[in-house]
Amino acid sequence: MSASTQDKARDIYIVGLRNQHAVENQAVELLERQVGRLENYPEMAERMRRHIAESQEQARRLEDLLGQLDTSHSTLKDTMASFMGNMAALGHTVAPDEVLKNTLANFAFEHYEIAGYMSLLTLCEAVGHSAGRSALETSLREEQDMAQWIADHIGPTTLRYVERTAAGQTAGV
Ligand SMILES: [Fe+2]
Incomplete structure (x- = not known):
């Protein structure tokens, strides 16, 4: 990789870390909005609470990585993928089948995050930021x-949603 390509890769890496940080904050908001309305799905609520804590830690890891890089000389836009706005809108859904819609959206959201970490790992290696690798791998896992x-x-x-609907218990779904 030429020096100028290397510089470009570094800029793209830093933007990617910032975007992923925004994605993690969005993940926390999305899950927090849902978790309080899952009283009929306690196992899911519990797993989500765990993932909220994990996501907060993932955001901290990204801050550490950004701190390790000298970002002060870079001219970078703090961009945010528009995709996230769409995903966030899904999290606002309040409908009888909310739990189903949110489960599908959460599955898509996790894969968006997975793709982000895969891309960051490639950039991490391309720019030779070897100290960042294990943090990114941990978050990816x-x-x-x-x-x-x-x-x-x-x-x-x-x-479970079918059963609850059949039983006429739509409240709290
Ligand atoms: Fe996450």
């Missing part, structure tokens, strides 16, 4: 675990 947990619960959550 946490997102993959959360995505897998959601995947495992899409079916059971769907059936």
